[in-house]
Amino acid sequence: MKSRALTQESVDSMRAAPDRLAIEIRNVTVSYRSYKQRPTSLKESFLKFLRHGFKRSYETFDALSDVTLQVPRGTVFGLIGSNGCGKSTLLKVLAGVLKPSSGMVQVNGTIASLIELGAGFDPELNAIENIFLNGALHKKTKREMMARVPQILKFAELEEFAHTPVKYYSSGMYARLGFAVAVDVDPEILLVDEILAVGDERFQAKCEGVFEELIRKGKTIILVSHSMDLIAGKASQAALIERGRLVYSGDPIRAVEMYRDGSYKSALS
Amino acid sequence: MAAAASGTFFDFFYQLYAYREYLRQSVKRDLTTKYKRSALGYLWTMLHPLGMMLVLTVVLSHIVKLQMRDFAVFFLSGLIAWNYFNSTVMMSLHSIRSNARLFGQIAVPRYIFIISIAASxxxxxxVALAPLCLVTLFVGRDLHASALLWPLMVLPLVFVTVGVALVLAVSNVFFEDTYHLVEVxxxxxxxxxPVxxxxxxxxxxxxxxxVxxxxxxxxxxxxxxxxxGSLPSLPVYILNLSASGLVLMFGLWVFRRSEDKFLYFV
Structure with missing residues (x-):
């Protein structure tokens, strides 16, 4: 009787598992076609067709191959790996902007990406107009955004330049506005790609404060960084990716050790 | 295919509703920034077709001596419709490439940028209907009450325009010379x-x-x-509206099939 109850309990906990996960991906593969010479015009395609028929002129290259990963709710999850290993591709898959070639992606909750700050800004518009435009891209109404404009401007410290078209902004000001807009949507999951170095030292401290606050609120943060100290210090879990494959997922200290050690590379090839 | 196409068709109208605030703002943005640096500003929207009309009317009715009553009104009413189609399609061609950075950041339906161009x-x-009405009155013709039905009569044109713009915009992502072909x-x-x-x-x-x-x-x-001052008969109108709807559906279907590949190409 007792053992049965236990079994029931474990089944329940397994059923409840997806709720505890912010992100679950299973067997995700992203294949890019790397063309030796991709025909970029109709004429070229036609000539190629005449010469080679339907023969493939590309090789597939897996930016991610068969990655299975679970990110529990409320964790700071670090992603590390050398340049070109597939971290950014993974972030794009999680953000829902890149559809994987195969595999399953499940994201529970609203997601915001701080991959490229201010990507949605129109240089001709001023800060306030851009805040509205960006909000509209997140399906926010004008009234909703109206209330938030002052605090976004205050956070970005751009009240003085609120009516200046953003094309006249310095890159620091631009990034500050981008950061303020991105964190304002109050996401449950935040994708962060190497952008803790926004603005001057004082503003960086402010950004860190925001992150601490988000962590305290139990938000999930996916953190891509080449700063191993940051990963070891901030992340509660980490994954190491190499050549599109997941090498290790778990304790961040261990992941950093493996990355620095480099011995996993030989195991792959 | 039919089921999938009609699915995307209805989803399309739902997305238009969901992103209505974005569409409203981007139309406003287009209108305010387009003529920002020109002295006459937004007046160009009206002056441009008027100038075209003037040139053609002088050439055709005075030099070639083409016989047609009030050619100016005839030509202008067709020209602004043609301009709508032409500029929407030409502007849409680059919309995917130029918004690629945005696609990589926020998950939005990618045709929203083409819709916003069509809406602007x-x-x-x-706005160009204003000079048309003025010219009509100026040459001494009557303005017909049927003109009030413009929103209904323009609907088939909008459907076809968006449908064609979607297909060509997709084609331009994969084959850059689509632009030159389309221009010709x-x-x-x-x-x-019949312009x-x-x-x-x-x-x-x-x-x-x-036809x-x-x-x-x-x-x-x-x-x-x-x-x-004439209206098409109801069956003719409905037939055309349905055919135009099919063009739009086809455009959406083509777009849906390829939009996941955009990030691999741009």
Whole structure:
């Protein structure tokens, strides 16, 4: 009787598992076609067709191959790996902007990406107009955004330049506005790609404060960084990716050790 | 395919509703920034078709001595409809490439940028109706009450325009010379459409074929309500609206099939 109850309990906990996960991906593969010479015009395609028929002129290259990963709710999850290993591709898959070639992606909750700050800004518009435009891209109404404009401007410290078209902004000001807009949507999951170095030292401290606050609120943060100290210090879990494959997922200290050690590379090839 | 296409078709209208605030703002943005640096500003939306009309009217009715009553009104009413189609398609061609950074950041339906172009141009078209009405009164013609039905009569034209813009924008992502082909094609299309001439100038056997062009009747509709003061019969209108809806559906279907590949190409 007792053992049965236990079994029931474990089944329940397994059923409840997806709720505890912010992100679950299973067997995700992203294949890019790397063309030796991709025909970029109709004429070229036609000539190629005449010469080679339907023969493939590309090789597939897996930016991610068969990655299975679970990110529990409320964790700071670090992603590390050398340049070109597939971290950014993974972030794009999680953000829902890149559809994987195969595999399953499940994201529970609203997601915001701080991959490229201010990507949605129109240089001709001023800060306030851009805040509205960006909000509209997140399906926010004008009234909703109206209330938030002052605090976004205050956070970005751009009240003085609120009516200046953003094309006249310095890159620091631009990034500050981008950061303020991105964190304002109050996401449950935040994708962060190497952008803790926004603005001057004082503003960086402010950004860190925001992150601490988000962590305290139990938000999930996916953190891509080449700063191993940051990963070891901030992340509660980490994954190491190499050549599109997941090498290790778990304790961040261990992941950093493996990355620095480099011995996993030989195991792959 | 039919089921999938109709699914995307209804989802399309839902997305239009969901992103109505974005569309509203981007139309406003387009209207305010387009003529920012020009002295006459937004007036150009009206002056441009007027200038075109003036040149053509002088050439055709005074030099070539083409016989047609009030050619200015006839030409202008067709021209602004053609301009709507032409500029929406040409502007859409680059919309995917130029918004690629945004696609990589926020998950939005990618056709939203093409819709926003179509919406801005529709507003410009609406504004260009003002000089059309002025010219009509100036040459001493009556403004017909049928002109009030413009929103209904322009609908088939909008459907076809968006459908064509979607297909060509996709094509331009994969083949960059689509732009040049379209540029040439637009010139040919201009003469295949009843912009410079009416169907009574053509032999009937030719008209029979030309009406199969999904823009032919659409342009006649919006001209009819201003020039002749005529409305199409209900069956003709419904037939054209459905055919135009099919063009839009086809455009959406093509777009949906390829939009996941955009990030791999741009």
């Amino acid at each position: 141009n529709l507003f410009n078209y609406f 094609g637009m010139n040919a299309l201009y003469f295949l459409l 410079l001439y009416g169907r009574d100038l053509l032999p009937p056997w030719l008209v029979k074929w030309l 199969l062009n999904p823009l032919f009747c659409q342009i006649e509709f919006v001209r009819g309500i201003f020039y002749e």
